Amino acid sequence: MTARERVTGTVANYVDERTGAAKWMKKNLTKVFPDHWSFLLGEIVLYSFIILLLSGTFLTFWFDPSQREVLYDGSYEPLQGLHMSAAYASTLHISFEIRGGLLMRQIHHWAALIFMAGMVVHLMRVYFTGAFRKPREFNWIIGVGLLTLGIVEGFLGYSLPDDLLSGTGIRIAEAIIQALPVVGSYLAFFAFDGAFPGEAFIPRIFTVHVLLLPGIFLALITVHLMLVWYQKHTQWPGPGRTEKNVVGYPLMPAYMAKAGGFFFIVFGVTAFLGAVASINPVWLYGPYNPGQISAGSQPDWYMGWLDGLVRMAPPLESYIFGYTIPWNILIPGLIVPGILFTGMALYPFIESWITGDKREHHLLDRPRNVPNRTALGVMSLTFMLVALINGGNDIIATTFSLGINQVMWFSRIGIIVLPPIAFVITKRICLSLQRADRELVLHGRETGRLLMLPHGEFVEVHEPISPELAWKLTAHEQAPALELQDVDARGVRRAGGLKNKLRKRISQANAESIAKPTANDLKEIEHH
Amino acid sequence: MSNEIEAIKDPGLPAHVHRKADTDPVAEKRAERQVAILFLISALGTLLFIFAYYFIPEDVFVFFPVLGNTNAHQLVLGLGLAIALFFIGAAAIHWAKTLMPDEEVIAMRHTMRSDDEDRDALVATVKERAGAAGLGRRSLIKRSMGLSLGLIGLSPLVLLRDLGPLPGDDLTKTSWNAGTRLVTDPGDRPIRPEDLEVGAVAQVLPEHVGEERRHLSDIAKDAVLLIRIRPEEFQLSPERLSWTYDGIIAFSKICSHMGCAVALYEQTTKHLLCPCHQSTFDVPRAAKVIFGPAARPLPQLAITVDSEGYLIAQKPFSEPVGPSFWERSS
Numbered sequence: 001m002t003a004r005e006r007v008t009g010t011v012a013n014y015v016d017e018r019t020g021a022a023k024w025m026k027k028n029l030t031k032v033f034p035d036h037w038s039f040l041l042g043e044i045v046l047y048s049f050i051i052l053l054l055s056g057t058f059l060t061f062w063f064d065p066s067q068r069e070v071l072y073d074g075s076y077e078p079l080q081g082l083h084m085s086a087a088y089a090s091t092l093h094i095s096f097e098i099r100g101g102l103l104m105r106q107i108h109h110w111a112a113l114i115f116m117a118g119m120v121v122h123l124m125r126v127y128f129t130g131a132f133r134k135p136r137e138f139n140w141i142i143g144v145g146l147l148t149l150g151i152v153e154g155f156l157g158y159s160l161p162d163d164l165l166s167g168t169g170i171r172i173a174e175a176i177i178q179a180l181p182v183v184g185s186y187l188a189f190f191a192f193d194g195a196f197p198g199e200a201f202i203p204r205i206f207t208v209h210v211l212l213l214p215g216i217f218l219a220l221i222t223v224h225l226m227l228v229w230y231q232k233h234t235q236w237p238g239p240g241r242t243e244k245n246v247v248g249y250p251l252m253p254a255y256m257a258k259a260g261g262f263f264f265i266v267f268g269v270t271a272f273l274g275a276v277a278s279i280n281p282v283w284l285y286g287p288y289n290p291g292q293i294s295a296g297s298q299p300d301w302y303m304g305w306l307d308g309l310v311r312m313a314p315p316l317e318s319y320i321f322g323y324t325i326p327w328n329i330l331i332p333g334l335i336v337p338g339i340l341f342t343g344m345a346l347y348p349f350i351e352s353w354i355t356g357d358k359r360e361h362h363l364l365d366r367p368r369n370v371p372n373r374t375a376l377g378v379m380s381l382t383f384m385l386v387a388l389i390n391g392g393n394d395i396i397a398t399t400f401s402l403g404i405n406q407v408m409w410f411s412r413i414g415i416i417v418l419p420p421i422a423f424v425i426t427k428r429i430c431l432s433l434q435r436a437d438r439e440l441v442l443h444g445r446e447t448g449r450l451l452m453l454p455h456g457e458f459v460e461v462h463e464p465i466s467p468e469l470a471w472k473l474t475a476h477e478q479a480p481a482l483e484l485q486d487v488d489a490r491g492v493r494r495a496g497g498l499k500n501k502l503r504k505r506i507s508q509a510n511a512e513s514i515a516k517p518t519a520n521d522l523k524e525i526e527h528h
Numbered sequence: 529m530s531n532e533i534e535a536i537k538d539p540g541l542p543a544h545v546h547r548k549a550d551t552d553p554v555a556e557k558r559a560e561r562q563v564a565i566l567f568l569i570s571a572l573g574t575l576l577f578i579f580a581y582y583f584i585p586e587d588v589f590v591f592f593p594v595l596g597n598t599n600a601h602q603l604v605l606g607l608g609l610a611i612a613l614f615f616i617g618a619a620a621i622h623w624a625k626t627l628m629p630d631e632e633v634i635a636m637r638h639t640m641r642s643d644d645e646d647r648d649a650l651v652a653t654v655k656e657r658a659g660a661a662g663l664g665r666r667s668l669i670k671r672s673m674g675l676s677l678g679l680i681g682l683s684p685l686v687l688l689r690d691l692g693p694l695p696g697d698d699l700t701k702t703s704w705n706a707g708t709r710l711v712t713d714p715g716d717r718p719i720r721p722e723d724l725e726v727g728a729v730a731q732v733l734p735e736h737v738g739e740e741r742r743h744l745s746d747i748a749k750d751a752v753l754l755i756r757i758r759p760e761e762f763q764l765s766p767e768r769l770s771w772t773y774d775g776i777i778a779f780s781k782i783c784s785h786m787g788c789a790v791a792l793y794e795q796t797t798k799h800l801l802c803p804c805h806q807s808t809f810d811v812p813r814a815a816k817v818i819f820g821p822a823a824r825p826l827p828q829l830a831i832t833v834d835s836e837g838y839l840i841a842q843k844p845f846s847e848p849v850g851p852s853f854w855e856r857s858s
Contacts, residue, residue: 032635069741083741099581102599103606135640168788168804171748175786175851178699185699185853190691195698195745196787232637240541246635247541254628261620268614275606276595290744291713291731291751291781293789295803310786310821311805317823319858326852328821329786360639394806404806405819441536467539474536519536 033255034235034248038125043259045118046225047266048111049217055108056210062098064090065206067162067199076283084162084287087202091161091282107274112154114270116302119147127347127377129364131234133357137348139227142220144345149213149220151302156209158280158300162202167288168297170201172310179329197290237363237475239468246362296394305384308391309336312411340380354506356482368437369476371430372510375423382422386415427512434514437473440465441517442525474516481511541632549626559626566619573611580604699855700848702734702749704829709735710754710778710839713747718838721774724756729793731781734841749849751781751789752829754839755811757798763813771830771842778829779815780849783807785822787851800826823852 001009016022033039066086072079074089075096094101123143126132132140155173159166174196178188193200232246241247249255273279285294299307309332316327343350351373352358367374389396390411397404444462451459465473484504487493548555580601588600595603642650658664709718710732724730732752736742759775771777779800783790788804793811799818800809807820815826827849830842848856 030633032633099586099601100605102602103609106606171788172786172804178851178853181854183854185695185855188853189693189695189698190688193692196748197744198692200692231640232635239539240634242538244637246637247632249630250633254624254630257620257624257628261617261624264613264617264620266617268610268612268617271606271613272610275603275610276598288744290748290787291733291789293791293803295792297788297803307805313821315807315817315821315823317852322857323854324852324856324858325854326823328823329852332821362637394803408806408820467537468542470536471538475538517536522536 029252030250031229032232032246032248032250034233034246036236038129039233040262041118041122041125043262044266045115045122046221047263048115048118048270049221050263051111051267051270052108052115053214055104055111056214058104059094059101059108060210062090062094062101063087063160063206065160065203067197067202079283079286082287085202087160087162088282088287091163095283103271103274106277106279107270109158109279110273110277111270112157113279113300113302114266116150116154116300119143119150120302123147124377124381128367128374129234130361130370130373131364132348133361134348134352135231135360136227136234139224139231140348141345142224142227144341146217146220146224148341149216153209153213153217154300155303156205156213159205160202160209161280161282162288163282163285164288164292164294165282165285165297167197167290168293169299169303171196171290172307176329176333179326179333181323181325181330197288232362234362234364237366238472241363243360243362296398298392298395301388304391305387306333306337306391308387308389308393308411309333311393312387312390312408312415314412340383344380354482354503354510355479356507357479363475365476368430368433369478369513371427371434371512374430375426378426379419379423382419383415386411386418390415431512431514434516438514438517441470441473442521474518476516478513478516479511482507541634544631547626547630556627559622563619563623563627566615566622570612570615570619573608573613573615575608577605577608577612580608695855699850699853702845702849703746704734704750704752704841704844706841706843707834708841709834710752710831710841711735713751719754720837721756721776721833721839724754724776726756726758726775727795728756730754732778732839748787749782752778753781753790753793753800754778754831755793755798755800757812761798761812765814768814768828771828773831773833773839776831776839777811777814778831779809779811779826780829780845781826782850783822784824784826784849785820785851790826 012022064086068086069083070086070089072082072084072089072092074080074092076092079092091105094105096102126140126143155169159170174188174192177191178184180187188196191201191204192198233248235241235246235248238247286292298304310329313328313332316331318325318327365373390408393404393407393411396402397407444464447461447463449461451461453459482504484500484507549559550556584601584604586599586601589597590600590603591597663670711718711734713731713733716733716736718735719730719732730753732754733742733747734750754776755778756776759772762769762772762775762777764772779790781789781791783802783804785802785805785807788802790800790802790807790809792801792803793799794801798811800811800815801807802809802820802822805821807822808818809815809822809826810818814828817823817825827845827847829845831839832842834840847858
C-alpha cells in the first residue's frame with residue numbers, strides 16, 4: 001500500500017464511519033447519464049447561477065443599498081457635483097474605483113442574461129421533446145416557477161443601481177401594483193413606504209434580490225436536480241435504447257470531467273463577454289429623477305415581451321360607481337401573463353388528458369412526430385416574439401425609419417393573426433418531415449448515381465439506410481385518437497357531453513400523422 | 529396494435545468503436561501533451577490577470593476597431609480571467625474525450641411507483657398510527673388546532689402593516705396651490721411669459737420653500753411641462769382656454785398611463801410623446817390621447833401671472849396626476 005492510498009483510506013474510513021457514505025457513493029459514482037448536446041442547456045443555467053452567486057457576493061462588498069442622498073465626488077467627471085442616491089454613487093464607485101469592479105458588474109449582468117436565456121432554451125428543449133411527461137411533471141412545474149422567479153430576480157437586480165433607466169422601470173412596476181382593483185394604492189404605499197419613489201424600495205428589493213429569492217432558487221434547484229438524479233435522465237430513442245433502460249456514460253470519471261469542465265467553459269465565456277462587451281453602462285444614464293427620462297427606455301429582453309404587451313394594449317379604462325379599473329394596465333401586465341404562465345405550468349396535465357396516456361415516458365419525442373405539440377410551442381413562441389418586437393417598437397421605428405404607429409399596428413394585428421398561422425405552418429412542416437422519414441426508410445438514400453437499364457431507362461440508385469437509422473426513424477409510437485362515446489352502452493347521453501366532444505376533437509387532431517413504415521412495408525418493397 | 533407486431537426491429541446497441549488514443553500509444557501521448565498544454569494556457573491566463581491587476585494603470589484607454597475606446601486595465605483583467613477559466617474547462621473536456629473510458633453502459637430503470645406490498649403497508653401504518661392518536665375522533669382538538677393555526681397565519685400580515693402609511697389623499701394632492709409660482713427645473717428661477725418663445729417647452733416645478741432639498745416623491749407628482757404655441761391654435765373649451773395664459777399651456781409631466789415622464793415634444797405636430805409606451809397627446813386639444821395605451825389626457829394646470837408678472841398656478845390640479853388607481857373617480 002502506497003502512502004497516498006494509506007492517507008486516502010484513513011480519511012475515507014473516518015467519513016464513512018460517521019456517515020455511511022460508502023454505500024451511496026459506490027452506487028452513484030457509476031450512475032449512467034445519457035449524452036446529448038441538448039442536455040447541456042440546463043447545465044448552462046446551473047453554472048450561470050453559480051457565477052451569479054460568486055460575482056454578486058463580490059458586488060455586495062461595496063454596493064450601498066440606500067436611497068440616502070449624497071453629493072457625488074468620485075472619479076467620473078461628468079457626474080461630479082450631482083446629487084444622487086448612495087446606491088447609484090456606490091455603483092459608480094464599483095465601476096470606476098474598484099479594480100475588477102466593472103468587470104464583475106458586467107460578468108454579473110451577462111451571467112443573468114445567460115441564466116435567463118438558458119432557462120428559456122432549456123424549457124424549449126424539454127417541451128419540444130416531451131421530457132415533461134410522466135413521471136417528470138413536478139420538475140416541469142418547478143421549472144416554470146424558476147423561470148417566473150428568474151424574471152423577477154433579474155428585474156430587481158437591474159433596478160438596484162437606481163439609475164434613470166432602472167428607476168423608470170420601477171415606476172412602471174409601481175403603476176402595475178397601483179392599478180390593482182380595491183387594494184392597489186394600499187399595496188403600492190406599503191411596498192414603497194409611501195408615495196413613489198420614497199426612500200425604502202432600494203433597501204427592500206436588495207434584501208429580496210440577494211437573500212430571499214436566491215434562497216428560494218437554491219432550494220428549488222436542489223429539488224429539481226435531486227429529481228433528475230432520482231428519476232434518471234431521459235434519453236433520445238436509438239438502437240439499444242428503450243423505456244426500461246438508460247444508455248450513457250458513468251459519472252466517474254468522464255462525465256464528471258465533462259460537466260466540471262463545462263462549468264469553467266461557461267464561466268470563461270461569461271468572463272470574456274464581461275471583458276469585451278459593455279453592458280448596462282449606468283454612468284451614461286445619470287441618477288434617477290422621476291421628472292426626467294431618456295428616450296428609447298428599454299427593459300432587459302426577458303421583460304421586453306411584457307413591456308411590448310403593455311405598449312400595444314388598447315386605451316381601455318372603466319369608471320364604475322366612482323372607481324377606476326385600468327384595463328390598459330391589468331390586461332397586458334397581469335391577466336395575459338397570468339394566463340400564459342398558468343397554461344404553461346398545466347400543459348403536461350392538459351396533454352395527458354388529450355392523449356389519455358398515463359404511462360411513464362423516458363424516451364424523448366422527435367418534435368416532428370408530435371405535430372400538435374410542436375405547433376402549439378411554435379405558436380406560443382410566435383406570440384412572445386411579436387410581443388418582444390413591440391417592446392422595442394421605438395428602437396425598430398428609428399432604426400428602420402418607420403412610423404411608431406406602423407410598428408404598433410403591425411404588432412396589434414400580428415399578435416392575433418400570426419400565432420395561428422405559425423401553428424398551421426409548423427404542423428404541415430412536421431407532417432412533411434414525417435413523410436420524408438417514411439420515404440427514407442422505405443426507399444433509402446438517393447445516391448445521385450444514375451443507372452441506364454438495358455432497355456434504355458434511367459433510374460437513380462437508392463442506397464438502403466442502416467438498420468440503426470431505420471430503427472431511430474421508426475421507434476416512436478403512433479397512438480390512435482381516443483375513442484370517446486357520446487352515449488353509454490344503454491344509449492343514454494353522457495354527462496359532460498360538451499367536454500367530451502372537445503376532448504375528442506383535440507385528440508383526433510392530435511393523432512393526425514403519416515403512418516410510419518413497418519417491416520411488412522419494407523418486405524413488400526423488396527419484392528418489387 | 530398491428531404496428532407493434534410488424535415494426536422494424538431494434539438492432540441493439542452498435543459495437544463500440546475505439547478511439548485512436550485507445551489503441552495507438554503515440555496518439556495517447558499526443559493527447560496527454562495537448563491536455564497539459566491547455567492547462568498551461570490557463571495558468572498563463574491567471575498570470576496575465578494578476579499582471580493586469582497590479583501593473584496596468586486604470587486610466588489608460590486603447591482603441592480597438594469593433595470595441596471602440598476601451599479601458600486597458602479592465603479589458604486585460606477580463607481577458608486574463610476568461611483565458612484562465614476557459615482553458616481549464618477545455619483541458620478537462622479534452623482529457624475526458626480522448627483519454628478517459630468512453631464505452632457506453634446500459635443501466636436499468638425502475639418505475640417510480642412503489643410495490644403494492646409497500647403501499648399497503650404504508651396505508652396500514654398510517655391508519656394504525658392516526659387511529660392511535662385519535663385524529664379521527666377528537667374533533668374538539670382538531671377544530672381548536674385549526675383555529676389557532678389559522679390565526680397565527682395572520683400574524684405576518686399584522687406585522688407587515690408598518691411597511692408603509694395608508695395612501696390618504698397622497699395620490700390626489702400635489703404641491704400646486706392657488707398662487708404657487710412656477711420655477712424652472714433645474715435652476716429654481718421664477719418665469720415670466722416672455723421667457724418662453726412660441727414653440728418652446730420648459731419643465732417647471734412649484735416654488736419650493738424651506739431648507740431641505742426637494743423630495744423625489746414630490747417631483748414625481750409636481751413635475752409640469754410648459755408649452756407655448758400661438759393662442760389661435762388652441763382648440764379648447766372656454767373653461768380650459770381660461771386656464772392658459774397668452775398661448776402658454778401647462779400639463780402634468782407625469783404620464784396618465786404608467787407615470788413615466790412625458791418628455792418628448794414634437795414642435796411641428798405639437799404632440800407630446802411618452803418614451804415608455806408611446807402614448808401620444810395632442811397639445812392644442814388639451815393633451816387628448818391620439819395614440820398609444822394611455823386612456824386619459826394629461827391633467828392640465830390652470831395658470832396665470834401674478835402682480836409682478838411671474839407665472840403662477842390659478843388653483844391646484846382639478847384631478848389626480850399620474851397613473852390610474854382604484855379610488856380615482858374619473
